[in-house]
Amino acid sequence: MTTTIYVPCDTTALSLGADRVAQKLQQAAAQKNIELHLVRNGSRGLFWLEPLVEVQTPYGRVAYGPVEPEQVDELVAAGLFDGNPEHPLFLGDISQHSYLQQQQRLTFARIGITDPICIEDYIAHGGFVGLKKAAALTLQGIVDEVKASGLRGRGGAAFPAGIKWQTVLDEPQNQQKYVVCNADEGDSGTFADRLVMECDPYMLIEGMTIAGLAVGATLGFIYVRSEYLLSQKMLDEAIRRAEVLGYLGDNVCGNGRSFRLEVRLGAGAYICGEETSLLESLEGKRGLVRSKPPLPAIKGLFGQPTVVNNVLSLAAVPYIMAHGGKAYADYGMGRSLGTLPIQLAGNIKHGGLIEIAFGASLRKVLEDFGGGTFTGRPMRAVQVGGPLMAYLPESQWDTPMDYEAFAKLGAGIGHGGVVAFDDTVDMGEQARFAMEFCAVESCGKCTPCRIGSVRGVEVIDRIRAGTNRDNNLVLLQELCETMVDGSLCAMGGMTPFPVQSVMKHFPEDLMARSRPVEA
Amino acid sequence: MHMSETADPKAAVMSMPVAGDWSPEIIRQEVAALQHKPGALLPILHAIQDRVGYVPEGAVPIIAEMLQQTRADIHGVISFYHHFRTHPSGSNLLEVCRAEACQARGGRALERHVQERLSVGYHDTTADNEFTLVPVYCLGNCACGPSIRVNNDIIGRVTPQKFDQLVDTLTTSVLQLK
Numbered sequence: 029m030t031t032t033i034y035v036p037c038d039t040t041a042l043s044l045g046a047d048r049v050a051q052k053l054q055q056a057a058a059q060k061n062i063e064l065h066l067v068r069n070g071s072r073g074l075f076w077l078e079p080l081v082e083v084q085t086p087y088g089r090v091a092y093g094p095v096e097p098e099q100v101d102e103l104v105a106a107g108l109f110d111g112n113p114e115h116p117l118f119l120g121d122i123s124q125h126s127y128l129q130q131q132q133r134l135t136f137a138r139i140g141i142t143d144p145i146c147i148e149d150y151i152a153h154g155g156f157v158g159l160k161k162a163a164a165l166t167l168q169g170i171v172d173e174v175k176a177s178g179l180r181g182r183g184g185a186a187f188p189a190g191i192k193w194q195t196v197l198d199e200p201q202n203q204q205k206y207v208v209c210n211a212d213e214g215d216s217g218t219f220a221d222r223l224v225m226e227c228d229p230y231m232l233i234e235g236m237t238i239a240g241l242a243v244g245a246t247l248g249f250i251y252v253r254s255e256y257l258l259s260q261k262m263l264d265e266a267i268r269r270a271e272v273l274g275y276l277g278d279n280v281c282g283n284g285r286s287f288r289l290e291v292r293l294g295a296g297a298y299i300c301g302e303e304t305s306l307l308e309s310l311e312g313k314r315g316l317v318r319s320k321p322p323l324p325a326i327k328g329l330f331g332q333p334t335v336v337n338n339v340l341s342l343a344a345v346p347y348i349m350a351h352g353g354k355a356y357a358d359y360g361m362g363r364s365l366g367t368l369p370i371q372l373a374g375n376i377k378h379g380g381l382i383e384i385a386f387g388a389s390l391r392k393v394l395e396d397f398g399g400g401t402f403t404g405r406p407m408r409a410v411q412v413g414g415p416l417m418a419y420l421p422e423s424q425w426d427t428p429m430d431y432e433a434f435a436k437l438g439a440g441i442g443h444g445g446v447v448a449f450d451d452t453v454d455m456g457e458q459a460r461f462a463m464e465f466c467a468v469e470s471c472g473k474c475t476p477c478r479i480g481s482v483r484g485v486e487v488i489d490r491i492r493a494g495t496n497r498d499n500n501l502v503l504l505q506e507l508c509e510t511m512v513d514g515s516l517c518a519m520g521g522m523t524p525f526p527v528q529s530v531m532k533h534f535p536e537d538l539m540a541r542s543r544p545v546e547a
Numbered sequence: 548m549h550m551s552e553t554a555d556p557k558a559a560v561m562s563m564p565v566a567g568d569w570s571p572e573i574i575r576q577e578v579a580a581l582q583h584k585p586g587a588l589l590p591i592l593h594a595i596q597d598r599v600g601y602v603p604e605g606a607v608p609i610i611a612e613m614l615q616q617t618r619a620d621i622h623g624v625i626s627f628y629h630h631f632r633t634h635p636s637g638s639n640l641l642e643v644c645r646a647e648a649c650q651a652r653g654g655r656a657l658e659r660h661v662q663e664r665l666s667v668g669y670h671d672t673t674a675d676n677e678f679t680l681v682p683v684y685c686l687g688n689c690a691c692g693p694s695i696r697v698n699n700d701i702i703g704r705v706t707p708q709k710f711d712q713l714v715d716t717l718t719t720s721v722l723q724l725k
Contacts, residue, residue, distance in 0.1 A: 043688050043703035075690040214685060216646030222687040254593075254630045255686055257699060292586075293593055295628030298684060312588030313620075314627040330585060372690065374651035379690025402652065411647055447689070449651045461650070465684065471627075 030063045031109050032084035036140065037068035038226045039258055040219070045097045046079040052100035053081070062109055070227025072140025073381030074127055080140075082122065085111035091122040127397060132359060133383045134347045134367050135340065136220075139227040144262055147269045150230040156275060158349030162238045163281040170242035171197055174345065176353025178365030183210055183301075183338030184413065184442040184518075186364075186431045192335060195325035196243040199333035205245035206334040207236050208310065208324075209342055211252040211259065212294050212301040215414030217373040217445030221339035223381055225252070225259035228343075229266035230275075233289060235342035237280060238349055239335050240287040248287065249329070251306050253294045263291045298469035302517050303336045305471060316471050317517040338443070340369055361387035364430045374411075374447035375401045384429075391425040393446060405450040409458075409534065413442025415465055416522035418529035419449075419458060438525070455537035459530040460488040466523040476511045477520025483507060484527065491538050501538070505531065569599040574606045578613045588614065588624055592631055601632040629681075636679035637672040639717055641665075642696040645682045648689035652704075657693045660707040664714065677718055 035041070035050040050066060057064035071078060077093035081103075090111040092103060099117070106115040119125065123141075133139075142149040150156070162170050175190030196205060209232065213221040224232050236248045252260050267289050270276045278286045292310055294300050300309045304318035307329050328334025344366065348356045357365045364386035370393055372379045377399035394400075394410065401407050409419045418439040420427075427433050434441050449458075463484030470477045484507055491500045508524035515521040530537065577594040581587050591610060595602050602625055611618045625631045643661055644654060665673050665680060672679040688694040691703035697713065705713075 039686075039701055040688050040691055040703060043691060043694060043701045078691070213687060216685045217648040217689045218685075219687045219689055255683065255696075292589065294630075295589060295592070296630035296683075297628050309589065310586050312586040312624065314623050373648040374689065374692070376690065415647060445648075445689070447648045447651055453651065457655075458647070458650070461647070465646075469684070 030065045031057070032065040032067060033109075034067045034069045034082035034084075034089070036071040036078065036080060037144075038071040039222060039256075040075050041071050041078040041080070042258075044078050044094065048097035049079045049081065049095050049100055052097055053104070056100060056104040057109070060104070060109070067143050069142060070139045070144045071223065072122060072128065073136065073223060074122070074125065074378070075380040076378050077119070077122075080119075080122065081108070083108060083111045087111070088121055089123075091119040092117040093119055127378065127380070127382075130396065131383050132367050132385050134356065134359070135231070135343050135369060136223065136228070136381060136383045137347075138231070139223055139381075142228070144227050144229055145265055145269070147230060147266070147273060150228070154350065155230055155346070156234055156281075158346035159234045159238055159241075159275065160281055162241050162349050163283040163285075167197055167242055167244060170238060170349070173349060173353045174242070177344075177348040177356040178353070178360070178363070179341060179344055179348065179356065180364070180431070181338060182340035182344070182369070182443065183303075184215075184440070186441075189337060189341050192325055192337070193239065193242055195323065196245070196333045196335050199326060201244050204247070204330075204332045205243055206329045206332055207239045207243070207245045207248035208303075208307065208329055208334055208336045209236055209248065209250040210301060210303060210306055210336060210338045211250050211256070212298075212306060213256070213339070213443070214253060214298040214301045215416075215443050215445050217411065217447035218371050218414065218443045219373070220369040220371050220381060220444060222256055222259055224339050224343045225256065226262050229259075229262045230270060231343050231346055232263070232339060233266055233270050233276065235345035236289060237276060237287050238345050239337065239342060241280065241283075241285055243333070243335055245335065246286045246288065248289045249310055250289065250291045251294060251300070251310060252291055253300075254296050260291055260293060267291070297471075298465075299471040299517075299519055302519065305517070306336070307334070314471070316473050317519075319516060340443070359385035361385075361428065361430055362432055364432065368429055368441065369444050370429065371443075371445045372398050372448075373445060375403055375407075375450045376448045377402050377404075386430050387428045389426050389428055390420070390446070393429065394425060394448060398448065401448060401450045403450050403452075405452065407448055408451040408453055409449045409455060411447045411449075411458075411526065412445070413440040414445050415462060416518055416525060417442050418525045419455065419533065420529070421533040423533075439529070440525075455530045455534035456488065456492045457537075459527045459538070460485060460492070462523055462526040463488060466519060470519060474514065474516050474520060476514035477516075477523070480507055480511045480515075480520065481523060484511075484523075488527075488538075494539070497539075501531070569603050569606070571605070571609055573598065574603075574609045575613065578610055582613060588616075588621070589628075592625060592628075596631060601635050604633055637676045639678050640696075640698055641678050641680050642683040642686070643680065644684070644686050644688075644692065644694045646685040646689075648685070649692035649694055652692040653706075654693035657695075657705055657707060657710065661695075661710060664707075664711060678714075 080093035081095045082089045082091045171193045179189040180186040299305045300315040305315040309315040370382040466481035472478045487504045611621045686694045
C-alpha cells in the first residue's frame with residue numbers, strides 16, 4: 029500500500045526547512061518499508077504552521093504543523109504515516125481550520141491542495157473552465173463579463189479592469205497588442221502574487237490568455253521580479269505544459285486564435301512595479317517612469333496597445349469567466365467588489381494569506397485572523413498597502429477594508445499587504461526609512477523624488493537629534509507636500525504618506541527619546 | 548515537484564566561476580542566443596551574469612556592437628538595476644532583507660549582527676572572500692521574517708544564533724570542498 033504525503037514547496041515552507049522535512053520523511057518511510065508517494069503541494073497560506081505536512085488517510089487529508097526537520101522521526105514514531113491524532117502537532121483536516129473557514133477563497137481556492145505544476149490537478153479542480161467559456165465568446169462578450177464583475181486593479185491603483193480592457197479592445201485590431209502581467213511584487217508585506225505563481229501558476233496563465241483573447245493580443249509577458257526565482261521556474265514549466273495541451277499556442281482551446289506567453293525577469297528595481305517603468309524595462313531600457321498620457325492601453329509596450337495588470341487582477345479572471353461577473357460582484361461593498369487577498373505579515377502571531385470579501389474591518393484581520401503580535405507585546409502601528417502607504421494607529425483599525433474608506437483616512441489598501449508592529453517600534457525610524465527607501469529606489473527622473481528623498485532623510489535625522497526641531501518639522505511638512513505635488517509617479521508622490529502619518533499619529537516618536545528594547 | 552534540487556548552497560559554490568573567468572567569445576555566445584528577442588538586453592545581462600557570475604566591464608562594448616546600441620546605453624542599463632554586478636562576488640552571496648515586515652520582527656538587530664559577525668558593510672566582500680553582503684528590499688517571505696537569502700536559498704525567522712550556525716556550516720563545507 030502506498031502512503032501519500034504532502035509537503036509544501038513554496039518559498040515560505042522552504043525557508044523553514046520543508047525540503048529537509050521531505051527528505052527525512054522519505055528516509056523514515058524507507059526504513060519502515062513504506063512506499064511513499066510524496067507530493068510537493070503549494071502552501072495553504074497559514075504560514076505560522078509551515079512546514080505543514082499532510083497525510084492522506086481513508087478519512088481524508090490530515091495535517092501536522094509546524095513540523096521542524098528534527099521532529100520528523102518523533103512524528104513518524106507517533107504514527108504520522110497512519111494519520112494518528114495523538115501528537116501535539118496534529119491539526120486534523122486543515123480545510124476545517126477556522127483561519128480558512130472564515131475566508132472566501134475565490135482566487136486562492138486551489139492553493140495548498142494541488143501540486144502546482146500538475147496540469148491534470150489544475151483541471152480536476154476547476155481549471156480552464158473560464159478559458160473554455162471565453163474561447164466561445166466574442167471579444168466584447170469577455171470584456172463585458174469582466175466589467176460586470178466590478179474587478180478593480182489589485183496592484184494598488186484600483187482602476188476598473190474592464191474599462192482598461194475595453195480601451196485596448198477599442199484600438200484598431202490590425203496591429204500587435206500585448207498583455208503584460210506585473211509580477212514585480214516589491215512591496216514589503218506582500219506575497220500574494222508569489223503564492224499565485226508558486227502554488228497555482230496555471231491560474232495566471234489562464235487569466236492572461238483570457239485577457240489576450242478579449243483584447244486581440246497574441247503575446248503576453250510576465251515580468252517577474254528577480255527575487256522570485258522559484259516563481260520564474262514554476263511559470264516556465266507551467267507554460268511549457270500548457271502549450272503541449274493547447275491551452276497556449278496557435279490554436280487556443282481550438283478556437284483558432286493564437287496566444288503565447290514569455291516570462292521575463294526584472295533586476296532588483298522596486299520602481300519597475302510602476303507600470304510605465306516596467307514597460308521600459310521590458311523594452312530593455314533603464315526603468316525610467318514615462319509621463320501619461322499616452323496611456324499604456326493605447327501606447328504601451330513597444331508603443332503598441334497593452335493591457336498591464338497585476339498578477340492578482342489576472343488571477344481573478346478565471347473565476348469571473350467560469351462563474352460569471354455577477355457571482356464575483358456579489359462579494360464586497362460599495363465600489364470595492366469581489367474579494368481582497370490580504371497578506372498578513374510582520375510582527376503577527378498568525379501571518380498568512382487571507383482572501384475575504386471587501387468590507388471586513390482591519391481589526392478583525394489583526395485580531396480574529398492574526399491573533400495579535402508574534403512577540404506577544406501590544407500592537408502599536410500597522411502599515412497597510414506597502415512602503416508608500418500610511419502607518420495606522422489603533423484609533424483607525426475599525427476602518428473597513430474598502431478602497432474608498434481607506435482613501436478617506438489618507439491611507440490606502442494598495443496590494444493588500446498588512447504589516448504589524450509591536451510597541452517596541454520607533455516610528456521616527458520608520459519615517460526615516462520611508463525616505464531612505466525612496467532614495468535607494470527612485471528612478472531619478474524627477475527632482476522632488478530623487479533629491480527630496482535624500483533631503484528627507486537628513487531633515488528627519490535632524491529632527492530626531494533635536495536640532496532646531498520645530499523649524500525642521502515645518503520644513504519636513506513642506507518637503508512632503510512638494511514631493512506629493514511635484515512627482516510624476518507614486519514613488520515620489522506617495523513616499524511622504526508614511527512620513528506624514530508618523531508626524532500626525534506618532535509625533536512623540538519624532539522627539540529624541542529612548543524606547544523599550546527590541547524583543 | 549522537486550524544485551529545490553538545484554538550490555543546494557554547496558552546489559552553487561562549486562559552480563561559481565572564479566574572477567576573470569570569461570572571454571569575449573562567451574559574451575558573444577550569450578548575446579547571439581538572445582538578441583532576436585524583443586527588448587533583449589535584460590535577458591542578455593541575466594544570461595551573462597548567470598554564466599560568469601557578474602557582468603564584466605569588457606562585455607559592454609561587445610553587447611553594444613551586437614545590439615547596435617551605444618556603450619552608454621548598455622552601461623546605463625547595467626548601472627540602473629541593483630541586481631547586476633560588475634565585479635565578482637565572494638563565494639556566497641548573502642542578501643539581508645531591510646524592508647518593513649522584517650524590521651517589525653527584529654530585522655534591524657539582525658542587520659547589525661550580520662555586519663558585525665562578518666566585519667563588512669553592505670556591498671562589501673569579506674576578507675577571506677567567503678561572503679558578499681548586499682541589502683535586499685523584500686524577499687516575499689514577510690510572515691516569517693526576518694529573512695535572508697544565501698545564494699539561491701531563502702531562510703526565514705533568522706535569529707543571530709541561527710545566522711552564526713549558518714555561517715559556520717557554509718565556511719566549513721567550503722573548506723571540505725577544497
